[in-house]
Amino acid sequence: MIDRLLDNNLSWAATRVRIDPGYFQRLSLQQSPEYLWIGCSDSRVPANEIVGLDPGELFVHRNIANLAPPRDINFLSVLQYSIDILKVRHIIVCGHYGCGGVRAALTEQRYGLIDHWLQPVADLAHEHESHLQAISDFDTRVNVACEHNVRTQVESLGKNPFVKDAWRRGQKLSIHGWIYSIRDGLLRNLEISVDRPKAVDALSKRPWFPDD
Amino acid sequence: MAEKAKRAGLEPMPLDLLNEPLVWLFAEHYRHRDICARLTRLSTEVVCDEPALREVIDFFEIDLPLHIIDEEDDLFPLLRRRCEPEDQIERVLGMLSLDHSRDQTAAAKVKDLMERALEKQTGLACLADAGTIIANFCALQKNHIALENAVVLPIARLRLSDSDLGALSKRLSARRGRFVTTGSEE
Ligand SMILES: [Fe+2]
Numbered sequence: 001m002i003d004r005l006l007d008n009n010l011s012w013a014a015t016r017v018r019i020d021p022g023y024f025q026r027l028s029l030q031q032s033p034e035y036l037w038i039g040c041s042d043s044r045v046p047a048n049e050i051v052g053l054d055p056g057e058l059f060v061h062r063n064i065a066n067l068a069p070p071r072d073i074n075f076l077s078v079l080q081y082s083i084d085i086l087k088v089r090h091i092i093v094c095g096h097y098g099c100g101g102v103r104a105a106l107t108e109q110r111y112g113l114i115d116h117w118l119q120p121v122a123d124l125a126h127e128h129e130s131h132l133q134a135i136s137d138f139d140t141r142v143n144v145a146c147e148h149n150v151r152t153q154v155e156s157l158g159k160n161p162f163v164k165d166a167w168r169r170g171q172k173l174s175i176h177g178w179i180y181s182i183r184d185g186l187l188r189n190l191e192i193s194v195d196r197p198k199a200v201d202a203l204s205k206r207p208w209f210p211d212d
Numbered sequence: 213m214a215e216k217a218k219r220a221g222l223e224p225m226p227l228d229l230l231n232e233p234l235v236w237l238f239a240e241h242y243r244h245r246d247i248c249a250r251l252t253r254l255s256t257e258v259v260c261d262e263p264a265l266r267e268v269i270d271f272f273e274i275d276l277p278l279h280i281i282d283e284e285d286d287l288f289p290l291l292r293r294r295c296e297p298e299d300q301i302e303r304v305l306g307m308l309s310l311d312h313s314r315d316q317t318a319a320a321k322v323k324d325l326m327e328r329a330l331e332k333q334t335g336l337a338c339l340a341d342a343g344t345i346i347a348n349f350c351a352l353q354k355n356h357i358a359l360e361n362a363v364v365l366p367i368a369r370l371r372l373s374d375s376d377l378g379a380l381s382k383r384l385s386a387r388r389g390r391f392v393t394t395g396s397e398e
């Protein structure tokens with residue numbers, strides 16, 4: 001069973017070299033990705049593949065429910081390294097409809113340690129409880145919460161000291177919020193991109209629901 | 213037999229309409245009504261009309277699921293972001309989403325019916341539960357389509373910008389295997 005993966009690897013590397021003999025040699029010398037991807041760990045959302053980028057082009061951080069937690073040392077290390085050293089130009093927060101993490105945060109069911117990780121999503125749902133409850137279909141409620149979760153991460157990133165320092169230095173850096181649907185393989189731009197502190201302020205003031 | 217041979221198949225959707233996503237959805241609704249009319253007719257037949265049954269199965273396997281994704285994962289989220297409070301869109305969308313989840317169950321039952329008829333090589337009229345299953349599905353579709361045509365599509369026309377419609381059009385096309393770049397097509 002597991003051997004199949006090693007075989008797949010042989011075939012993948014061989015195919016690459018057949019098309020471009022110098023491919024791995026070149027790749028091993030440096031990585032200079034322009035993008036940092038913050039996505040969900042869900043196995044159906046393969047970052048590089050859905051945006052058609054090759055190895056070396058996308059710096060990837062994935063966790064359950066695509067969070068950018070301001071006190072997570074793993075995430076902060078990725079963020080600081082990608083901004084200060086790799087000097088990425090774009091940070092993409094990509095959520096996906098039907099996210100199991102978001103769904104779990106919206107129910108009372110207990111899963112263990114993960115409930116603590118998902119606390120920020122549960123808090124977000126709580127904050128918008130009356131609006132979310134007005135959405136009668138539960139799957140739709142989960143999807144709306146998935147979009148809101150992406151926006152929360154974009155806003156939080158916009159207020160992150162590493163990001164603010166980069167902007168203060170005049171470094172070009174944009175943060176984008178996208179959502180993916182596993183049902184059709186397509187991305188949707190949530191149009192919440194920010195590229196300077198003023199844009200973050202404006203986004204924070206934008207209503208979450210039409211009647212907010 | 214001659215009568216059956218003359219019967220026209222389900223009209224394929226003109227792919228050019230993908231450039232105008234709201235018109236596309238409207239045209240699909242027209243087609244959904246046509247399917248209901250065909251189902252109602254099939255439910256009274258005692259002879260197995262295999263091509264007609266297969267056509268309906270294809271519709272349930274391909275067209276309907278795609279149409280639901282067009283709405284649930286595309287048009288509806290866009291409307292939620294674009295609508296004004298006075299549109300009271302959430303109430304309508306809530307009802308429609310509930311219908312969509314009911315659709316899946318109702319559609320599965322119709323599909324199962326078609327498959328049973330094919331297996332037994334019989335008309336639907338020979339299957340005891342055919343009338344009820346088809347009547348249920350068609351009733352659900354009728355109200356659902358009426359609400360979408362009368363409320364959702366007009367609001368969409370009012371609230372969505374040209375760039376919203378452009379993006380929608382590209383995704384509708386991609387979902388059907390067509391890649392549309394800005395302005396041109398591949
Ligand atoms: Fe529809």
Ligand SMILES: [Fe+2]
Nearest residue numbers: 283308356360
């Ligand atoms: Fe619908």
Ligand SMILES: [Zn+2]
Nearest residue numbers: 040042099100
């Ligand atoms: Zn997820």
